[in-house]
Amino acid sequence: MIVTKILIIVNVDIVKLGVILMNLNFSNEDLKFKEEVRNFINENLNPSTKKKIEIGHHINKDEMFEWQTKLYKKGWMAPSWPQEYGGTGWSVTQRYIFDEECGAASAPTVLPFGVTMVAPVIIKYGTEEQKNYYLPKILSTEHWWCQGYSEPGSGSDLASLSTKAEKVEGGYKINGTKTWTTMAHYADMMFVLVRTNSDCKPQEGISFMLLDMKSSGVSVKPIITLDGGHEVNMVYLEDVFVPEENLIYEENKGWTVAKYLLGHERTSIAAVSRSKKSLAKVREIAKSQKNGDKTLDKDQRFMDKVTKCDIRLQALEYAELKAISNDAKGIPPGAEASMLKIRGSEIQQEITELVLEASGYYAYPYQPNAMDTGSNQPVIGPDWSTASAPKYFNTRKTTIYGGSNEIQKNILAKMVLEL
């Protein structure tokens, strides 16, 4: 199929008099860089981790840590950061190439909570002390981060959050419950939104703080998702002390910080290079699946669905490039980030539907052990099909998390349509 092979390499850096000059080719330096990235991944990515990601199985903390440490040692942990804090100083094209190669090689996704979520916040709003203390620990993965936003009563209506921070000597005492906290069971630190004022508009009484997960009064309870997996948790905060110096920006200005962060999250949430790899895998699977005296890749009905998904993914790829390009020029992600989130999440779901369909009856066996690290149990059916149904079930979350797609549409209606 030609569509997957089209390279949309855009150098959108040059904007003159409103005319966007686009360069659809890689320069020689870019090609050299691509080679370098590819070699680095080949030499450093653990083959068993690669295999697991390719077929949708879970990787554990050690496997994530191993990869992040290798990126760190190479200096490639945080391509989106300014160079002075440990960013790579890459051009937009280089960042694109890096993402593309990592996706294509099924390298682990760097956990976003540190590098792409809290770090930009610390860089923009943090004090020198906060920057000096936290940023190096994020780069080296010494700190694992999680996000304390949602609460049982505050999902889409995030501003209604009720976790309370009470001023005490030297800091705050925090009480409340956070939910859907991804990786809280691994995390050392949580960035958390808390209410510091209740006598004002909800948005104006929120503060953004950094909370040590080892503090007394923090307890983490797993939430099992419908695929049987454990990624998310409830986090109970009972009289947890957070020192003053862990407040980011100003008291009651947490909503401004949160909005800044969400813009960044939405850009990275599009998962374009991952989806490209997954869709390529669907085509590969279709070639291997017997369907009568042919294979599934000769089934026009099925392949049309693959192509339709591919078309949307191409459009998303261009839109993401535009966003990265703007970001590199210092133009913050605006409401268009919501479009990336909406389409990106839908495409991820569509791909899991295609894998589920391709699996046929072998989507049925429930094999949670086969999906976990270190299991030597022989699998039933092709290895990629063991995760097909669980992945489909689990990926329903993408249109719900990170601000549900309904909320994204509200944002677009308000900010872009000005309704």
Added chain:
Amino acid sequence: MDLSFNQDQELINNSVEKFIAESYDSETRRKIVNSKNGYSEDIWKQFAELGWLALPFKEEDGGFGGDLIDLMIIMKAFGKGLVVEPYISSVVLSGGLLSLCPNSDLRSNLIKEIIEGQSLISFAFSEPNSRFNFFDVSTTAEFKKDKWLINGHKSVVFGVGQANYVIVSARTSGDRMHNEGISLFCIKSDVNGLNIQDYQTVDGFRAGEVILNNVEVPKENLISVENNANQIISEAIYKTLVATNAEASGIMQKMYEMTLEYIKTRKQFGVHIGRFQVIQHRTVEMLILSDEMDSLSNMSALKGYKTINGKKAIISGKINIGLGGRKLGQEAVQLHGGMGVTDEMEIGQYFKRLTMLDTFLGNSDFYLNEFSQLGE
């Protein structure tokens, strides 16, 4: 034309709904799903006592001679209750096949045992390379020294780990893809050479891989006409699809109701989320999707599988599980938000079953092709 239930149908409907309400809550179901056998022998006994195991069989076979409407009523209620007992695999599909087989002692005994709740029977048709084609059969049966010798691999065989008998489709002549040349053998599940690997399915049922390695089968256990099982397989499948459509319809109705309940209680932005127009419209769409599935299910039970028109109605319902059913399932989860993707909330359990019913006996793409091939 009167499309309401008659008195007998009302009676069946009330008794199944009553049973679900009183004896099959979600906690009971979860315990059953995680139990060793994946179904409850107690509950199966009650099914026998209530006559539901006898219902689809003809009176001359000791059954109650129920029709497709009766079957639909039971299955719709089972859908609402998300019943995991092997009713479809053992009674409807395998029982359906047996009742279409020529008379024999084995056939009569097995039907009697199904009706009395003493035997579970599983139909092993799919193979690793057959995808959804029932007549793509590589498993072979050779007649040698007064016995059949069977070899092959049957994959994802529903209810096989709990069954005392397995009905195996095997090739007795012809090439792999030929409709003709397939025969049915009824094999005791504990015979030498028959290896069953039982597992839970992602929707809380049971299935297994069946490896047949030189399994010796007495000649009286060939239960179909030799080389000529395709017609009865096809008929039994159609009958089972009526049941599947009904189950999906029950699940969809229940998911719609649960979602409606949720949007009336979940508060965000100071109001129930059901106050938002976008949520209202989407829930109304779920109502329509649920109603459409119910109509297609009713239509397939009314028309039956004897005519092309009837077959098309049945296939239409099955296709819709993968279209309207998938849409409704996804919307139900989405409107439940994060809660919709937790194991704890019931909506997810329904979502999983509804999703897998699309794959069951062939997915919507497969039946779109079948539909076009049926002709006028």
